[in-house]
Amino acid sequence: MKLLVTGGAGYIGSVVSARLLESGHEVVVLDDCSTGHADAVPSGARLVRATLREAAGDVLSEGFDGILHFAAKSLVGESVEKPGLYWDKNLGESLALLEAMRVHRVPRIVFSSTAATYGEPERTPIVETDPTRPTNPYGASKLAIDTTLAEYARMHGIGGVSLRYFNVAGAYGAYGERHTVETHIIPNVLNVPLGSRESVSIFGTDYPTPDGTCIRDYIHVVDLAAAHLLALDACAPGVHEIFNLGSGSGYSVREVIDVCREVTGQPIPAVEGPRRPGDPAVLVASSARISERLGWKPERDLRSMVTDAWEFARR
Numbered sequence: 001m002k003l004l005v006t007g008g009a010g011y012i013g014s015v016v017s018a019r020l021l022e023s024g025h026e027v028v029v030l031d032d033c034s035t036g037h038a039d040a041v042p043s044g045a046r047l048v049r050a051t052l053r054e055a056a057g058d059v060l061s062e063g064f065d066g067i068l069h070f071a072a073k074s075l076v077g078e079s080v081e082k083p084g085l086y087w088d089k090n091l092g093e094s095l096a097l098l099e100a101m102r103v104h105r106v107p108r109i110v111f112s113s114t115a116a117t118y119g120e121p122e123r124t125p126i127v128e129t130d131p132t133r134p135t136n137p138y139g140a141s142k143l144a145i146d147t148t149l150a151e152y153a154r155m156h157g158i159g160g161v162s163l164r165y166f167n168v169a170g171a172y173g174a175y176g177e178r179h180t181v182e183t184h185i186i187p188n189v190l191n192v193p194l195g196s197r198e199s200v201s202i203f204g205t206d207y208p209t210p211d212g213t214c215i216r217d218y219i220h221v222v223d224l225a226a227a228h229l230l231a232l233d234a235c236a237p238g239v240h241e242i243f244n245l246g247s248g249s250g251y252s253v254r255e256v257i258d259v260c261r262e263v264t265g266q267p268i269p270a271v272e273g274p275r276r277p278g279d280p281a282v283l284v285a286s287s288a289r290i291s292e293r294l295g296w297k298p299e300r301d302l303r304s305m306v307t308d309a310w311e312f313a314r315r
């Protein structure tokens, strides 16, 4: 297929682009490089450096078989401080993309949704039919895109899949996470043995969990990429589907730091601090729906995520 990858200069988009090229697809990346890097785009892909709003119409007029839509602002704290930016960049620019898709008759789209659409969960593991009550503008803007996609599928015959990622980690060879503003736990912990931080902060030790720290469901970016390839093939005209993507098991912040210590062989000092506002105690996915419908299952564990992220970070 000829595919447009929005956000293909970013962490997840660059890994998925690399895997798509290896599977024989043609890839065009549309990215403004606001949080991504032009040199992260795999050499077999063409980069159009622009925002979705500026370029989606022109680019899609070339004719495409599908879109993988990763481009977004995704810092929860920033979204609380600047809600207008998140509604504009996430929902507004996605709407420009969907309109261009409709006009130029692109049949399918796989969208990066998020666990943040659920908000504070009522039960664990979270299934796709659970209530969606996002607690920040980032999650709310992503939920609005899911809803808009469903409407475009119903009214305009597009085939859409929203993949609700939980915590993505790991790397794929030369492709990995290198954000200027890094909020994610694993790269922040690895920055200690790399020498760019003295210690890692643990955000909250009084949660109702066995060791008092938050529990999250980590998924390897390569397993996530495999789900995108399956989702692309599963897009059916006029149908919008939602799938959670996680491993189904949770790890606490202390457990993540311990795995990083084992993998790097370094002591990695950790400083206990207050909670980060808006963090739910436990977020764990049920990925039963995507396993049953598309035959997807995660193959890589937390140690493999940390090992690959560590190898990438040391390059």
Ligand SMILES: NC(=O)c1ccc[n+]([C@@H]2O[C@H](COP(=O)([O-])OP(=O)(O)OC[C@H]3O[C@@H](n4cnc5c(N)ncnc54)[C@H](O)[C@@H]3O)[C@@H](O)[C@H]2O)c1
Residues within 6 Å of the ligand: 006, 007, 008, 009, 010, 011, 012, 013, 030, 031, 032, 033, 034, 035, 036, 037, 050, 051, 052, 053, 069, 070, 071, 072, 073, 074, 089, 093, 112, 113, 114, 115, 164, 165, 166, 167, 168, 169, 179
């Ligand atoms: N990393 C995670 O754990 C996680 C979890 C859930 C969902 N997600 C979602 O996955 C997607 C990818 O996340 P990531 O961690 O790779 O982020 P990232 O910031 O590394 O990548 C996003 C890319 O999109 C580009 N971009 C942003 N806005 C754009 C616009 N309007 N026009 C053109 N390009 C634009 C950026 O320059 C960047 O290259 C995002 O949609 C994010 O919300 C990520």
Ligand SMILES: O=c1ccn([C@@H]2O[C@H](COP(=O)(O)OP(=O)(O)O[C@H]3O[C@H](CO)[C@@H](O)[C@H](O)[C@H]3O)[C@@H](O)[C@H]2O)c(=O)[nH]1
Residues within 6 Å of the ligand: 074, 114, 115, 116, 165, 166, 167, 168, 183, 184, 185, 186, 188, 200, 201, 202, 203, 204, 214, 215, 216, 253, 276, 279, 283
């Ligand atoms: O330096 C740090 C960084 C994080 N944490 C904690 O580690 C856990 C994981 O945090 P982080 O890696 O920032 O991920 P989340 O906040 O869980 O958010 C990620 O996962 C969500 C889905 O679960 C996505 O929606 C978001 O885009 C993505 O950033 C949380 O309990 C944090 O409080 C720390 O203790 N210290």
